[in-house]
Amino acid sequence: MALxxxxxxxxxxxxxxxxxxxLLLWPMLTASEFKPWLLLDAQSLAAAGGxxxxxxxxxxxxxxxxxxxxxxxxxxxxxxxxLTLALLGAIPATLVITERLSLSRLGTRRMRVSSRIVxxxxxxxxVFLRSVPELVWALLFVRIVGLGPTAGVLAIALAYAGMLxxxxxxxxxxxxxxxxxxxxxxxxxxxxxxLYGALPESSAELVSYTVYRWECAIRGSAVMGFVGAGGxxxxxxxxxxxxxxxxxxxxxxxxxxxxxxxxxxxxxxxxRLG
Amino acid sequence: xxxxxxxxxxxHLAAKPDAAPALTxxxxxxxxxxxxxxxxxxxxxxxxxxxxxxxxxxxxxxAFTVFGEDPWALSQAARHRLRARLFLAPQxxxxxxxxxxxxxxxxxxLPHMSLWQAFASLVKPSDPDAAHAALSRFGLGDKLYARxxxxxxxxxxxxxxxxxxxxxxxxxxxxxxxxALDPTLAQHTLATLQNEAQARGALLVxxxxxxxxxxxxxxxxVGLRAGRIVFDLPxxxxxxxxxxxxxxxxxxxxxxxxxxxxxxxxxxxxxx
Numbered sequence: 001m002a003l004x005x006x007x008x009x010x011x012x013x014x015x016x017x018x019x020x021x022x023l024l025l026w027p028m029l030t031a032s033e034f035k036p037w038l039l040l041d042a043q044s045l046a047a048a049g050g051x052x053x054x055x056x057x058x059x060x061x062x063x064x065x066x067x068x069x070x071x072x073x074x075x076x077x078x079x080x081x082x083l084t085l086a087l088l089g090a091i092p093a094t095l096v097i098t099e100r101l102s103l104s105r106l107g108t109r110r111m112r113v114s115s116r117i118v119x120x121x122x123x124x125x126x127v128f129l130r131s132v133p134e135l136v137w138a139l140l141f142v143r144i145v146g147l148g149p150t151a152g153v154l155a156i157a158l159a160y161a162g163m164l165x166x167x168x169x170x171x172x173x174x175x176x177x178x179x180x181x182x183x184x185x186x187x188x189x190x191x192x193x194x195l196y197g198a199l200p201e202s203s204a205e206l207v208s209y210t211v212y213r214w215e216c217a218i219r220g221s222a223v224m225g226f227v228g229a230g231g232x233x234x235x236x237x238x239x240x241x242x243x244x245x246x247x248x249x250x251x252x253x254x255x256x257x258x259x260x261x262x263x264x265x266x267x268x269x270x271x272r273l274g
Numbered sequence: 275x276x277x278x279x280x281x282x283x284x285x286h287l288a289a290k291p292d293a294a295p296a297l298t299x300x301x302x303x304x305x306x307x308x309x310x311x312x313x314x315x316x317x318x319x320x321x322x323x324x325x326x327x328x329x330x331x332x333x334x335x336x337a338f339t340v341f342g343e344d345p346w347a348l349s350q351a352a353r354h355r356l357r358a359r360l361f362l363a364p365q366x367x368x369x370x371x372x373x374x375x376x377x378x379x380x381x382x383x384l385p386h387m388s389l390w391q392a393f394a395s396l397v398k399p400s401d402p403d404a405a406h407a408a409l410s411r412f413g414l415g416d417k418l419y420a421r422x423x424x425x426x427x428x429x430x431x432x433x434x435x436x437x438x439x440x441x442x443x444x445x446x447x448x449x450x451x452x453x454a455l456d457p458t459l460a461q462h463t464l465a466t467l468q469n470e471a472q473a474r475g476a477l478l479v480x481x482x483x484x485x486x487x488x489x490x491x492x493x494x495x496v497g498l499r500a501g502r503i504v505f506d507l508p509x510x511x512x513x514x515x516x517x518x519x520x521x522x523x524x525x526x527x528x529x530x531x532x533x534x535x536x537x538x539x540x541x542x543x544x545x546x
Contacts, residue, residue: 104350107331107332178364187360189385196384
């Protein structure tokens with residue numbers, strides 16, 4: 001193609017960014033020992049086949065099913081209680097770190113030094129909360145409060161408060177600011193401006209992320225069960241150790257059902273808000 | 275004086291320090307209850323001037339006083355209280371598409387509502403009658419419980435102005451209120467704004483692209499071009515030549531004769 005007379009000034013930057021990303025990806029693949037062809041090795045295929053065939057016969061005696069139901073209920077309780085506690089921390093934190101709600105920025109594009117410091121400090125606290133894996137939080141709380149669901153609830157609350165606050169703030173910042181800015185410019189208090197100007201735009205996204213996190217909390221509580229934090233995970237740990245593939249399969253089916261349930265709830269809520 | 279600007283220079287907040295200022299050396303004083311139209315070509319700085327007057331844009335230098343006070347010398351809280359007295363209606367109506375009209379309009383009262391009242395009004399509108407009355411004055415009474423995204427562009431624009439009627443402001447800063455309206459509605463909408471301002475004794479600054487309408491309806495015209503005030507005169511003193519010079523544009527060749535020109539275009543075109 002002939003040289004364009006009005007070359008896109010962003011073109012070179014985009015190409016450079018793509019090349020740099022590809023160059024960075026290669027060392028990451030080697031570092032993570034990414035060798036997909038190992039999966040097709042005859043020995044691995046045989047092992048996987050044996051494992052999977054055991055899974056084809058999920059355990060279904062009534063006594064076991066009743067126990068699974070009880071543990072499922074406990075898992076849901078852990079996830080919901082953990083997420084609720086996380087929200088209690090995440091919502092106030094979101095309100096503090098969302099820069100669009102800054103009054104000192106209004107008309108100057110500059111925040112006051114004091115508010116910038118408060119926002120940054122809180123951001124660091126949130127980074128700390130979510131950079132410690134929930135499994136590690138669970139191990140810590142199992143030491144403090146003993147084996148059982150409480151440790152799982154607390155671990156989810158802490159780790160998820162950090163994630164929720166960060167993503168909530170980002171969702172609020174990436175929506176259209178016109179309505180919010182206009183309310184603030186006309187003297188509305190910030191929380192009211194958030195309710196009237198930003199939430200109508202972002203509520204569907206906020207709800208969908210929250211339900212997705214609930215889903216993650218269910219999976220997370222399974223993993224944390226392995227370190228003694230209660231729920232289906234703890235039972236799964238026992239069944240795995242007893243090599244009871246059928247029991248593990250039943251519990252996995254429960255997880256699939258729970259995740260599917262979260263999906264339906266999210267869809268319904270989004271449709272209601274959309 | 276309600277509003278006074280002295281040698282005011284305003285820069286775009288995101289601009290580089292060496293970029294030309296958006297507004298340069300503005301001198302303007304507006305008395306309470308005065309109504310003036312702000313005219314000038316696109317990019318002249320009309321919107322920036324309105325934002326500056328609304329304390330939504332901090333000037334770079336010069337003196338700016340509202341009700342005898344420099345808003346940028348006040349504390350942040352006091353300045354924010356002052357903003358409730360200055361109503362800025364942006365050109366694009368600031369209405370969230372998924373909100374109901376009643377909620378959008380009642381949002382004008384947020385500065386005087388507690389957080390709890392604001393929250394409760396989201397669930398059950400606090401004063402639908404007042405919202406209905408405000409909307410009716412713009413011919414939108416039947417849209418009270420409609421969702422904003424069901425409204426047409428012109429309806430949204432008037433819905434944004436209905437918010438103005440519910441505010442407690444005594445300075446109205448309205449940016450191109452009739453850009454999406456047909457001539458009849460435009461006339462009616464401007465009249466409603468002017469009546470409300472008069473009834474309250476509020477100051478009304480209205481930026482307009484419809485020069486003929488500005489000349490017909492507003493007693494005082496301010497011409498803005500390239501960030502400077504070109505003229506600031508009672509309407510009788512504004513001549514066609516001044517308007518033509520205001521809109522003169524060297525980047526766009528004058529249009530050849532065209533049938534069905536609108537009157538203000540003819541006025542401009544005649545002088546090219």
